[in-house]
Amino acid sequence: MTEPLVLISDSDSGTVRTLSLNRPAALNSFTTGLHAELLAALEAAAADRSVRCVVLTGTGRAFCAGQDLADPSVAPDPTPGAAPKDLGHVISTYYGPLVARLRSMPVPVVAAVNGVAAGAGANLALCCDLVVAGRSASFIQAFTRIGLVPDTGGTWLLPRLVGPARALGIAMLGDKLPAEEAARIGLIWQCVDDAALADTAAALASRLAGMPTRALVATREAMAAAQNLDLGAALAEEARIQREMGHADDYREGVEAFRAKRAPVFKDR
Structure with a gap:
């Protein structure tokens, strides 16, 4: 039986739902299948009136490494003269609806970032209401490394979170930004010790679930x-x-x- 690409679990009270990206061998990078399961899981949480907060995290040693470049939807065809992949179609079909759903959830969403959050994975986390990261986690706007621009809401989010000067430097240079520095400059809410990440995110989600x-x-x-x-x-x-x-x-x-x-x-x- 195929493992689900998104693991779903509820707190004992049923008010907090945790969604865990589940492609650990590929650092939870996005495929069309993962997109479909994550969007469906978010829609289900939005429709379940007993859910009052959602936690988004990753299994294994990463939160999300962004787009899986081997996925047929984006992998360039090496055949001479082959038509290029329409990345705009991929953004409109998969990433746009995911960002729109996250930003319109009827409950608060907490990202618990365990390990690297790169490219679309970094901006997926930043689309959440509050981001808590383990100290070993990092955020990388990896787009320019492969000749692209930030997507998954990155061009909208980054200047609003850290201002235009820092946003442009982070996006253009694509350097690894450690979680502690991300918290210091206001990109994320909080950086905690790795061992405390799960408990911190759970406590924060429980607190939010009890609020209006x-x-x-x-x-x-x-x-x-x-x-x-x-x-x-x-x-x-x-x-x-x-x-x-x-x-x-x-x-x-x-x-x-x-x-x-x-x-x-x-x-x-």
Whole structure:
């Protein structure tokens, strides 16, 4: 029986779902099959209302080494005169929908980066809401090494995370960026000892699962939208979202719990 390309497990409470990329011999690099299974797993988590947080990680010694260049969808045909592969089609068909799903998940997503995250694998992690990496992990924008530009949302994400100057240096040079340095410059949320990575990610996901899910997702969306707005438009968008949040049960529950000096029990999603 063929091993699944994405392993799926739920926490004891059922509120945290962990998706583990499962091509360890190939450093969890992307194939069309892995794309299909990961997107399906994300769609299933989005549709399951008991899930309140998702953790994305990799099996073996890597998070994800990016695109598997031996996959037929991208491997150049060595035959003289053969037509080149349409990489734009690959991006539009596989990577675009994956990024769109990650950035629109109805629950927060935590990336637990165990080992190298290169190319599309690096930007897959950065598409998540919070990124925690083991100290031995690294992030590599490997695209220029093979004559390409950052994809999987990299051109949009990198300048927003670390500013245009650092983003351009990271993307053009393609140097290995250790996890500790990635945390220092604000590319990721946290760097922890390798032995603590799984527990740290699980604790963070459990904490997020107990928080007001709809408000967390709205915070992600509002911050992303505000990058393209002037202050007045951002204030108007805050008012619109806050009006919506004020009508939700979680707001009433949060205020009642605050007044009663008890822990809130949030249920909206």
